[in-house]
Amino acid sequence: MVKKKVSPIKSYKLKSGETRYEFPAYLGVDPLTGKQKRTLKRGFKTHKEAELALARIKLDVANGTYQQERAETYQEVYDLWVKQYEKTVEESTYVKTTGLFKNHILPAMGTYKIEKIHVDVCQQHVDEWAAKLKNYRMVKAYAAKVLDFAIKRSYILTNPFAHVDLPTNTSKKAKRADEDKVENFYTREQLIEFLSCLERESNHKAYVLFRLLAFSGMRRGEALALTWNDLNFTTNELRINKALSLGKDNRQYVKLPKTDLPRTIKMDDKTMDVLKEWKKKQKLDYLVLGFNTMQPKQLVFSNEQNKHMQLTKVRKWIVQVQNKYKLGKITTHGLRHTHCSLLFEAGASLKEVQDRLGHSDVKTTMNIYAHVTKKAKEEAILKFASYIEM
Template identity: 60%
Template sequence: MSKSTINAIKMYTKKNNEKCYMFKVYCGIDPLTGKEQYTTRRGFKTKKEANQALAQIKLEISKGEFKKKQVETYVEIYELWITQYEKTVEESTFIKTTGIFKNHILPAFGAYRIEKINVEVCQRHVDEWADKLKKFRTVKSYASKVIDFAIKRGYIEKNPLTLIEMPKKLKKLRIDDEDELENFYTKEQLIKFLKCMEQESNFKAYVLFQLLSYSGMRKGEALALTWKDIDFTKNEIRINKAISRGKNNKLYVKTTKTGIARTIKMDSATMGILKKWKKQQREDYLLLGFNTLQRNQLVFSNEQNEFLQPTKTRKWLEHVLKKYQLPKITTHGFRHTHCSLLFEANVGIKEVQDRLGHTDAQTTLNIYAHVSDKAKDEAINKLENFMNL
């Protein structure tokens, strides 16, 4: 087939019976493979538009400025980007990211031609996300990563998402704001909760919530603990891993959230309860056919002696809260509780930070600024005493 035949403008009919024009043009020899290169353009409304585009491409080829487009749409760029992204993050992070794209970003941007995405289009979709999503900034940030990737690959030159006006999500005034759930317990509430939990027949659940309350560790960290991580002689626990959910909904072990291991001191009462559970676990699981004296034995496992499903703690918790009519709290709320009580006990910010495994003190202050009512009362009492001096 001659070059002139290839470069000819052709008319074709789309599925909706619309008449359009297209062409295929020779781009030269690929220096990497030694093979002839061609590119096809279609979708022109008139033959004149097709001729103008063909002439422009020929001019770029003659000047050595033409770059063959290998992908055209946002979703095609995304498929290239996500392959590289998977190699840089934890499996659980990858799963969360693909979920954000599937549920929010690809339905909005996926079908767009990458070079046609402009500021107006981006602004409209970010405004839509802001109206319905709390973490719309995170969604916008991920959407922008794909466009940045397209810039690196030479498909476009600028990222229009960097030029939009970010919406401000104003907090709506509510008459009952003061009745909103504060996700932590006071000292008295915690003591009552643990007594109620102890009365139940589920000793494993009681031990877990005792540990969460007095260690401040994350649920995933507690569920990844093995007995070799616990030093009963020194009353210490080594926290160096956590369980998370990966591909195909499968649980796996990863590093802690910050990637940094820590060793924390524990109170003698909690360590005594853990020691009692270790003995009972051995007896209970022996009946199930498992030897729990193995070095990597999980402290908390299911009936198959495998990872305990993280959702299990919510079921245990809801049962006790409902039965004893206790204030609502989540499993993560016991980490909040631990931090709140540490502050109330006048433990320094640096010590609280290290115990909770935060990378910086500001994180500790930002997340746990809402300490208990007792600590709030003490703040105004201190001011009052100072002013009365």
């Protein structure tokens, strides 16, 4: 009796309940390794479609004409590119970049056949991004990186994004949006009120943290990574050499500062005194919780388990006090802008402010300086009108 041959084609169900078919296939011997190559082909809508595909592969392998599959769609090329990209950047940067692709680029271009993408298609999407995104130039640059990768892999010869015209009328829209945007900083008087309100609260840790942010210009992640051995109470200096950041799957980790360059900054007497008092209070509070906080690498700000605080916790604290006392709304990062702005008002030079805040690009410092200059001009005309008294 002839034994019935079992078909390698199997069915499976999608989440939607639809049926699809798959089969394992032998692809011959890899000439580079001498090992057998096998693959799993799936996604066929009918059993017949899968049978035909399997027959074609068997025939091509037998004739020696089978061509190893390569990435065909933008999504598939992206999947290859992003594996290499992850090895070249900080984890936090990788997370931000993949978010950019997930939210904007892949929904627009993911299904396109890579060799069919042309300049008109790219122009269409750049125009769409420009109409709704302030950082559309960055989105366009990252979208183009995937096609540059495709060129290196010989999938395509040229990058159509290189021939795209960047919209020019968006600059006016962006300018109007900036003018309408609520300014993310406090004036001197607003800052004093904000800290006074915090000081009246029972959350002393929050008061110390926000005063430090306002008087140092540190980034939130830099403050939450700070340890007591980073502070020198004799010289009133503070060493910023690490930062808490957000990685994959919302995992927090410690990395180098944003510019990768540690910096040492001078602090005022009052803030250092506030930190001294917090160190004493922390010792007593955490002793009750069973922790010895007199270790050199003890965190200046830690949670109830004496580990790194959640980055989002700081945001909750600032919103809570702003709502309770009906204060002007700024973000935690706005305290950094506040520090920068008030430094300029106090007469600090551009270079001094850049070094203190750890700006790698002077343009970032200049943007805040431009705001201070505008404010100074407004105050000047008010003083003039007051002097003339007309």
